[in-house]
Amino acid sequence: MTLFGPSEETPLPNAARPAGERAALLAWVAACLRAEYGERELRPRREPLHELISTILSQRTTHDDEEAAYQELRTLGDWDAIIAAPTAEVAHAIRRSNYPESKAPRIQETLRRLRDAPGGYDLEFLREMPVKDALKWLTDLPGVGVKTASLVLLFNFSRPVFPVDTHVHRINTRVGTIARMGEQAAHRALLALLPPDPPHLYELHINLLAHGREVCTWTRPKCRVCVLRERCDAYAQYGERVPSFSEKPAKP
Numbered sequence: 001m002t003l004f005g006p007s008e009e010t011p012l013p014n015a016a017r018p019a020g021e022r023a024a025l026l027a028w029v030a031a032c033l034r035a036e037y038g039e040r041e042l043r044p045r046r047e048p049l050h051e052l053i054s055t056i057l058s059q060r061t062t063h064d065d066e067e068a069a070y071q072e073l074r075t076l077g078d079w080d081a082i083i084a085a086p087t088a089e090v091a092h093a094i095r096r097s098n099y100p101e102s103k104a105p106r107i108q109e110t111l112r113r114l115r116d117a118p119g120g121y122d123l124e125f126l127r128e129m130p131v132k133d134a135l136k137w138l139t140d141l142p143g144v145g146v147k148t149a150s151l152v153l154l155f156n157f158s159r160p161v162f163p164v165d166t167h168v169h170r171i172n173t174r175v176g177t178i179a180r181m182g183e184q185a186a187h188r189a190l191l192a193l194l195p196p197d198p199p200h201l202y203e204l205h206i207n208l209l210a211h212g213r214e215v216c217t218w219t220r221p222k223c224r225v226c227v228l229r230e231r232c233d234a235y236a237q238y239g240e241r242v243p244s245f246s247e248k249p250a251k252p
């Protein structure tokens with residue numbers, strides 16, 4: 001019988017608990033990670049449109065490669081020049097980012113749509129637009145999914161959304177603040193457990209990234225040194241042999 005088998009002595013896994021208990025667990029996770037990695041100040045990294053384009057470049061790409069691709073893209077000139085450049089040239093400039101052939105035409109089309117919109121390249125209107133509408137507006141752009149849209153809204157406009165990337169998704173699934181589900185569905189599930197407090201959402205997002213890169217890695221997580229171990233579903237089930245992460249349940 002597995003630890004979570006049907007028995008009176010076995011504790012309920014976190015993922016099966018009511019939303020209120022999982023919200024309290026997530027608040028505990030945030031406090032543990034703050035103690036481990038420190039407080040984070042919500043500060044925009046770049047201007048909104050620059051952030052949007054660099055976030056598209058960051059999809060399935062390491063931070064260093066995203067940065068290299070972004071810097072080389074900017075050598076092509078201003079936004080108008082990037083739109084006018086041959087797509088192959090844009091793809092070459094962003095080659096350090098994964099899937100440059102797909103991203104180049106999407107970036108050009110996104111820029112083209114913005115250039116032709118009433119406000120042009122200025123995204124400042126997203127600061128006041130209702131969050132739901134702002135997410136819809138951004139995700140209607142080519143190459144912009146809910147994670148990219150959430151990053152721009154939270155980082156640049158302090159809007160109460162919670163970007164779920166692979167680290168955020170993996171840790172929360174393993175700890176059991178959410179059940180197993182896809183990354184898209186996890187956005188809504190996690191946001192429902194969190195206070196609508198942008199500085200808190202930002203800090204938790206950044207600290208989960210740090211924890212996912214350093215400790216709760218995709219394969220062979222370092223549970224022995226993990227500050228979340230005592231309340232983690234995956235650790236309770238597998239001990240220090242937590243399997244590589246998959247959205248589907250792993251075989252015990």
Ligand code: SF4
Nearest residue numbers: 216221223226229232
């Ligand atoms: Fe990840 Fe292990 Fe920590 Fe659980 S105990 S959050 S599986 S590193």
